[in-house]
Amino acid sequence: xxxxxxxxxxxxxxxxxxxxxxxxxxxxxxxxxxxxxxxxxxxxxxxxxxxxxxxxxxxxxxxxxxxxxxxxxxxxxxxxxxxxxxxxxxxxxxxxxxxxxxxxxxxxxxxxxxxxxxxxxxxxxxxxxxxxxxxxxxxxxxxxxxxxxxxxxxxxxxxxxxxxxxxxxxxxxxxxxxxxxxxxxxxxxxxxxxxxxxxxxxxxxxxxxxxxxxxxxxxxxxxxxxxxxxxxxxxxxxxxxxxxxxxxxxxxxxxxxxxxxxxxxxxxxxxxxxxxxxxxxxxxxxxxxxxxxxxxxxxxxxxxxxxxxxxxxxxxxxxxxxxxxxxxxxxxxxxxxxxxxxxxxxxxxxxxxxxxxxxxxxxxxxxxxxxxxxxxxxxxxxxxxxxxxxxxxxxxx
Amino acid sequence: xxxxxxxxxxxxxxxxxxxxxxxxxxxxxxxxxxxxxxxxxxxxxxxxxxxxxxxxxxxxxxxxxxxxxxxxxxxxxxxxxxxxxxxxxxxxxxxxxxxxxxxxxxxxxxxxxxxxxxxxxxxxxxxxxxxxxxxxxxxxxxxxxxxxxxxxxxxxxxxxxxxxxxxxxxxxxxxxxxxxxxxxxxxxxxxxxxxxxxxxxxxxxxxxxxxxxxxxxxxxxxxxxxxxxxxxxxxxxxxxxxxxxxxxxxxxxxxxxxxxxxxxxxxxxxxxxxxxxxxxxxxxxxxxxxxxxxxxxxxxxxxxxxxxxxxxxxxxxxxxxxxxxxxxxxxxxxxxxxxxxxxxxxxxxxxxxxxxxxxxxxxxxxxxxxxxxxxxxxxxxxxxxxxxxxxxxxxxx
Numbered sequence: 001x002x003x004x005x006x007x008x009x010x011x012x013x014x015x016x017x018x019x020x021x022x023x024x025x026x027x028x029x030x031x032x033x034x035x036x037x038x039x040x041x042x043x044x045x046x047x048x049x050x051x052x053x054x055x056x057x058x059x060x061x062x063x064x065x066x067x068x069x070x071x072x073x074x075x076x077x078x079x080x081x082x083x084x085x086x087x088x089x090x091x092x093x094x095x096x097x098x099x100x101x102x103x104x105x106x107x108x109x110x111x112x113x114x115x116x117x118x119x120x121x122x123x124x125x126x127x128x129x130x131x132x133x134x135x136x137x138x139x140x141x142x143x144x145x146x147x148x149x150x151x152x153x154x155x156x157x158x159x160x161x162x163x164x165x166x167x168x169x170x171x172x173x174x175x176x177x178x179x180x181x182x183x184x185x186x187x188x189x190x191x192x193x194x195x196x197x198x199x200x201x202x203x204x205x206x207x208x209x210x211x212x213x214x215x216x217x218x219x220x221x222x223x224x225x226x227x228x229x230x231x232x233x234x235x236x237x238x239x240x241x242x243x244x245x246x247x248x249x250x251x252x253x254x255x256x257x258x259x260x261x262x263x264x265x266x267x268x269x270x271x272x273x274x275x276x277x278x279x280x281x282x283x284x285x286x287x288x289x290x291x292x293x294x295x296x297x298x299x300x301x302x303x304x305x306x307x308x309x310x311x312x313x314x315x316x317x318x319x320x321x322x323x324x325x326x327x328x329x330x331x332x333x334x335x336x337x338x339x340x341x342x343x344x345x346x347x348x349x350x351x352x353x354x355x356x357x358x359x360x361x362x363x364x365x366x367x368x369x370x371x372x373x374x375x376x377x378x379x380x381x382x383x384x385x386x387x388x389x390x391x392x393x394x395x396x397x
Numbered sequence: 398x399x400x401x402x403x404x405x406x407x408x409x410x411x412x413x414x415x416x417x418x419x420x421x422x423x424x425x426x427x428x429x430x431x432x433x434x435x436x437x438x439x440x441x442x443x444x445x446x447x448x449x450x451x452x453x454x455x456x457x458x459x460x461x462x463x464x465x466x467x468x469x470x471x472x473x474x475x476x477x478x479x480x481x482x483x484x485x486x487x488x489x490x491x492x493x494x495x496x497x498x499x500x501x502x503x504x505x506x507x508x509x510x511x512x513x514x515x516x517x518x519x520x521x522x523x524x525x526x527x528x529x530x531x532x533x534x535x536x537x538x539x540x541x542x543x544x545x546x547x548x549x550x551x552x553x554x555x556x557x558x559x560x561x562x563x564x565x566x567x568x569x570x571x572x573x574x575x576x577x578x579x580x581x582x583x584x585x586x587x588x589x590x591x592x593x594x595x596x597x598x599x600x601x602x603x604x605x606x607x608x609x610x611x612x613x614x615x616x617x618x619x620x621x622x623x624x625x626x627x628x629x630x631x632x633x634x635x636x637x638x639x640x641x642x643x644x645x646x647x648x649x650x651x652x653x654x655x656x657x658x659x660x661x662x663x664x665x666x667x668x669x670x671x672x673x674x675x676x677x678x679x680x681x682x683x684x685x686x687x688x689x690x691x692x693x694x695x696x697x698x699x700x701x702x703x704x705x706x707x708x709x710x711x712x713x714x715x716x717x718x719x720x721x722x723x724x725x726x727x728x729x730x731x732x733x734x735x736x737x738x739x740x741x742x743x744x745x746x747x748x749x750x751x752x753x754x755x756x757x758x759x760x761x762x763x764x765x766x767x768x769x770x771x772x773x774x775x776x777x778x779x780x781x782x783x784x785x786x787x788x789x790x791x792x793x794x
Binding site for chain 1: 437438439440441469471472473474506507508509614615616693694696697698700701703706707708710711713714715716718719720722723739741742743744780781782783785786787789790
């Protein structure tokens, strides 16, 4: 894993959770330009509300992010806001930075107040063990994730080597709460606030906003990017060459993390990628791709390795996009090959054995050629299994 | 079951399916005023397209509906349209009525052409066995429904006794296709076209449009109401006393059928009713109620008999409605009692044992008191179980 210059990481166990790490800090030696994308849920957790305020006031002076797992600090009212602010204060005190330079994030149980003694102890401990290794932080933000989710890449801009590192957690469930997606991107690129905001929005629309595990949008979702400028490149402005180069790097990181999140979706055994091509417009392409990977019927069909193309056409049909259904061609594709299952909106004869072979792989691509335009979009989801129901319905604490 | 005057029913086995009845006819001795509500899916099955045309031209002269199960006649192109029309023609010939007085409906496998020899034989047979008993028809439209779905009621308007009978099928799956909801309402009321259309729309918005089994909208969904006027009342006009009386009767039938459909949802063990009260407006109330019963996380929590109120608040939050989350009170209710789990958007202490007892019942009511307006809405769904995944993913033909 490449680590961008000037960032330090920590992850400790402060006993919010029984055994595993539950508090992490990212710290930058110099102030960062920061941008964030937050949950669209009307019910926003306290740290989401807190960070949105901070980023309005101080988006070019961020020094740290403090994150806890185990308790979401959502549906916690006034006390929840006080606790979110206290997490920032305590972190600022320990790091010797201004309170308004610290962002806060939580994931875990809804409706429970944070055990602030434990959190404050955890912050003290974490600050003592800050290092270049991002792994403890990546572990500390996990809930029911079964795998750590990190990805890094390098890009050269202005002859300067720039590093981008992303750390995410995915859809896990801890009683009594819900799936949450958190992603923290660090880079040593020098970039203007406006450019960073634009870049993040663009990338999120084609990565985290195109994944689905179970259709439920969390109260705590956030994606934060911190750029500390230590790579020493000339400040990147919107839509310049440097902007697009950095975009590619950040977007690679976001897409890889997004895919890791669906791969590790609760109970998932397969990744489903829906690739909608030759769509009349981008909005329709995205709506349709998302609708396909979100459909319980498509998810169960892929789980059952069943070339059930009617469900895919139907999911496109109820996506909210307007289109001519009589032009659709549909394909299944995987490592094992590619097969056409529908043409001009109607089924075509295909070899069931071959389809079964293709669908027996771990990553299944569904390609919908709409033949009515030039736009395209991809979305990622996972299959729906008995295990998902077990995790979310049967096992309780 | 009460049967309205002048209607006859038949259901036969014409061998589209291996064993069970698969073709049904409803026939009225005199022309009916008719209204229909059809799937909003862009991908519409041939019979849906066919009926929408017929009702545009001839909504006061309908004599019959012919329905097959086993093959959906969806994604079947030009041949599908020819076959839908042929079903109407053959039925018209056998009944001795005009072709444009016959509506057509199908449910079953997507992407397969109807076996027209079998269908035509079935129509001949069915016309021979028309009777006052609606049961064979109700059986003939079933797919993986485990129970027949009928409900009837009577109402007196103008001193005349009027009967309303509804027959529906619910969410069943037959490889390789999807859930379909069909509902046919017959009444001997005399009513104007305009009034009947209005009445149906009003009722559907608060019944079939408020249920969810798995979020997938079929290519074949339709609700048809036929009113033959034989009760002899004065023609009912919109929003008169008689209109509201008939509305109550039709709506009772639709609500009972809608609830029967979710009760018999694939793999379902419990019915979930979300009742949103004191909402800022009707649209928000409906969005939130539907969002709650559609959430996979709420569905699995109810299956697990887990008072997981955070998932419900979160589902309200991402429904698309704008509201103040800090005013929400939330209750669980069933035959076994009622318990408050959240107040002003935050959790309140409650007895887990009592909650478990309430959630162990077959019908679970979730009451969300928004305390920010006067509107209310109800939605119905079912739990999500391993069995659902099994039916839709594991068992294949």
